[in-house]
Amino acid sequence: MESEAQSGWSHFLEHLVFKGAGDMGAREIVERIEATGGSINAATGYERTSFDVRGVDGALGLSMQVLSDLVLRPTLDPVEIEREKDVVAQEIAEAFDTPDDHVFEMAQATAFFDQSLGRPILGSVESLKPVTREMISQWRAALYSPDRMVVSISGGVDEDEFLKLAEQWFGSAVASPAPEVVPAEFIGxxxxxxxxxxxxxxxxxxxxxxxxxxxxxxxxxxxxxxxxxxxxxxxxxxxxxxxxxxxxxxxxxxxxxxxxxxxxxxxxxxxxxxxxxxxxxxxxxxxxxxxxxxxxxxxxxxxxxxxxxxxxxxxxxxxxxxxxxxxxxxxxxxxxxxxxxxxxxxxxxxxxxxxxxxxxxxxxxxxxxxxxxxxxxxxxxxxxxxxx
Missing domain, CATH: 3.30.830.10 (Metalloenzyme, LuxS/M16 peptidase-like)
Structure with missing residues (x-):
């Protein structure tokens, strides 16, 4: 769904939500999870972004609250937006400097020339440069809509407790219209x-x-x-x-x-x-x-x-x-x-x-x-x- 001008916005948003969400700053997000012995991470692929928390028994409520704040209530501070552009620019440069990473980007861009699926996940310095708080907020609303979101859990958990927490932390989210997705075509x-x-x-x-x-x-x-x-x-x-x-x-x-x-x-x-x-x-x-x-x-x-x-x-x-x-x-x-x-x-x-x-x-x-x-x-x- 990313146009050329929006290339890398999904990955950029994944970075930004960790800079502040709900009543938490960047440090507090990870400190709350790690204080219970858990870990938190995220990843963006060509079609999906995932956020995951691993924790011990008793940390489910906290984990759900943190994840909900990340995807539904990120701060998206304009100062952090500009700072993170520099961080992602370094990540883009690192990928280019890693031949066995960059060659896959080359192949993907060739297979799906001039299509969303063929653009680099990281985007480019040029596509990220104009991003403002308003633009990325609109992107978040379109991307993290509850009707296109799954909360999945596995391990030592109580199903009833999980369902109550899912309703508490995600049940009030407002759906947004699905963006148009053009079917990919293998060009080669x-x-x-x-x-x-x-x-x-x-x-x-x-x-x-x-x-x-x-x-x-x-x-x-x-x-x-x-x-x-x-x-x-x-x-x-x-x-x-x-x-x-x-x-x-x-x-x-x-x-x-x-x-x-x-x-x-x-x-x-x-x-x-x-x-x-x-x-x-x-x-x-x-x-x-x-x-x-x-x-x-x-x-x-x-x-x-x-x-x-x-x-x-x-x-x-x-x-x-x-x-x-x-x-x-x-x-x-x-x-x-x-x-x-x-x-x-x-x-x-x-x-x-x-x-x-x-x-x-x-x-x-x-x-x-x-x-x-x-x-x-x-x-x-x-x-x-x-x-x-």
Whole structure:
């Protein structure tokens, strides 16, 4: 929903609410939580901002009050707004100075050119410079509307107490009209940046399913087999067999209306083009030949184990359930997710792979020495040669 002029405002707002909220100043916000042994944090992604508190038994009331003040009653002091612009400018500079962070921004901007989903989460110095208290207050009202907000909790809590506190601290919030959201479109292309650093950083992306797609379990298993661990095809072929990369993995990003399947690799610049071709060839081989039965069972076991182990963390359960409530309207049991993975067949994988190659669109980003720049085209051209 961020226009180019509003790029980074959601992340900026996340910073600002910690500068003062309710009757608390910046220091008191964290001191109240930490005085009980708890911790408080926040994060902004491409589609959502989250605030979380971890605390011991007895701290629920305080935690709910602090979170409510942060999202509904921030001070948004004009002096703090100007000061925080400098802080975020440093964060933007730090991200640029971190090649394996910046290359993902390059890939995202290429995949979703000139769209909200393609703009950096941090924004830019230019987009933050004109922000005033009135502008960011209006942005907060649009963003933190109660009808688009979930309060999620997990751990040693009493449900009745939680519901009463949720009504007390969030029940009087006034909803605001939902901003218009234009569905994202994967554009694709190639992004290159030559910099005098030692290693090349490579990101290759293709179109994946959106978060509500029935193909989510298939895509997750495809990604796991492709590059999810040390037994994956990418790790074995690129690193173990050829020594082309010191770091390589595949990942999946499902958004509300589109998704990405991507590969990240860090490598010596002079071998980057060969590495890009190997990455594309592994995608093609898996897409056209499908997985072996052993690969499919390994991927299912790894992903199921990951779900069960994540359930052992109250923080993970709370965060996952909040996201699921926003996306699907209700939390989804881990048993249901595991069952959906177990139901995937080799035939499903082949169908998915065929559709992936038929689409053929890619977004390639390369950041590193000049000798690595051709790697972007190498991945795209190899995939394109197998697309319809």
């Amino acid at each position: 292309g190639e992004a290159r940046m030559a910099r005098k650093i030692e290693q090349a950083n490579l990101v290759f992306q293709m179109v994946g399913p959106d978060a509500k797609s029935a193909d989510m379990p298939v895509a997750r298993l495809f990604t796991e087999i492709l590059g999810g661990g040390m037994a994956s095809r990418l790790f074995q072929s690129a690193r173990e067999e050829r020594g082309l990369a010191y770091a390589i993995d595949a990942y999946m990003e499902p958004y509300d209306d589109i998704g990405l399947i991507g590969i990240y690799a860090g490598a010596a610049a002079e071998r980057s083009q060969e590495l890009a071709q190997v990455c594309a060839e592994q995608v093609v081989e898996l897409a056209t030949g499908g997985p072996t039965e052993a690969e499919l069972q390994r991927a299912k076991a790894v992903m199921a184990a990951g779900l069960w182990m994540a359930d052992e963390s109250a923080a993970n359960r709370s965060a996952r359930h909040a996201t699921q409530a926003l996306v699907y309207g209700a939390p989804v049991a881990s048993e249901t997710l595991v069952d959906s993975l177990e139901a995937v067949t080799a035939a499903d994988m082949l169908r998915f792979g065929k559709e992936l190659l038929e689409d053929g669109r890619t977004a390639s980003a390369v950041l590193g020495p000049k000798s690595a720049i051709k790697a972007a085209k190498a991945f795209a051209s190899t995939i394109k040669s197998h697309s319809s």
